[in-house]
Amino acid sequence: MKRFQTRVPGSLPKDRLDQFLFAWLPHATGQRLSKGQIRTLILSGSVYVNRHRNKSATAPVYSGAVIEVYYDEDKINQHQPGRVFETRFDAERIVFEDEYLIVVNKPSGLPTQPTVDPNRPNLYDGLKQLIAHRDLVPEPYLGLHHRLDKDTSGLVLFTKKEEANKGISELFSGHLQLRGA
Numbered sequence: 001m002k003r004f005q006t007r008v009p010g011s012l013p014k015d016r017l018d019q020f021l022f023a024w025l026p027h028a029t030g031q032r033l034s035k036g037q038i039r040t041l042i043l044s045g046s047v048y049v050n051r052h053r054n055k056s057a058t059a060p061v062y063s064g065a066v067i068e069v070y071y072d073e074d075k076i077n078q079h080q081p082g083r084v085f086e087t088r089f090d091a092e093r094i095v096f097e098d099e100y101l102i103v104v105n106k107p108s109g110l111p112t113q114p115t116v117d118p119n120r121p122n123l124y125d126g127l128k129q130l131i132a133h134r135d136l137v138p139e140p141y142l143g144l145h146h147r148l149d150k151d152t153s154g155l156v157l158f159t160k161k162e163e164a165n166k167g168i169s170e171l172f173s174g175h176l177q178l179r180g181a
Contacts, residue, residue, distance in 0.1 A: 001072045003070055004025065004071060005068045006024060006067050007064065007066050015061050017056065017058070017060075018038055021069070041069060042054065043057070047070075048068040049061065049066070050065055051068075091130060095155060101168075102159075102160055104156055105153070106153055106156050107153055108153040110126075112150075124144055124158075128142050141161060143160075143162065143165050144158055145159065
């Protein structure tokens with residue numbers, strides 16, 4: 001276990017503990033850390049502010065505060081419940097497709113859109129790669145009009161052409177239905 005310590009700079013405006021750690025700790029450890037890993041450190045009691053254990057990610061951090069983190073790399077990497085990097089996206093997940101729209105069944109554990117971790121698979125990039133490979137198009141267009149939380153499964157609608165965006169946006173904003181649906 002390693003101990004990292006810093007003093008919050010005097011020029012820094014009030015910040016949340018998790019946001020401060022997300023900005024500072026990767027530089028201190030020399031490792032990439034996700035927001036989930038930062039939150040795990042806080043909730044596990046590994047973070048101290050002015051010598052007091054702090055388990056609140058949203059606690060304010062003021063300039064001059066001394067932050068200490070007790071960091072166990074093995075422990076932080078093994079307790080990542082949401083890390084589903086093996087999730088595969090394939091054509092069987094496509095529920096409906098025509099010239100303008102594509103509807104896919106998003107599995108639980110897969111984010112809908114890209115996250116702060118560029119190596120983490122997501123539905124948007126997976127579908128884009130599938131279409132590029134299938135249709136031999138180097139950069140297919142995909143418009144995302146809504147999303148589901150990472151741990152939620154369900155149907156997600158994408159547009160395949162820019163000219164379909166306005167109509168789909170109006171349907172969503174007006175809580176309307178497609179004709180025949």
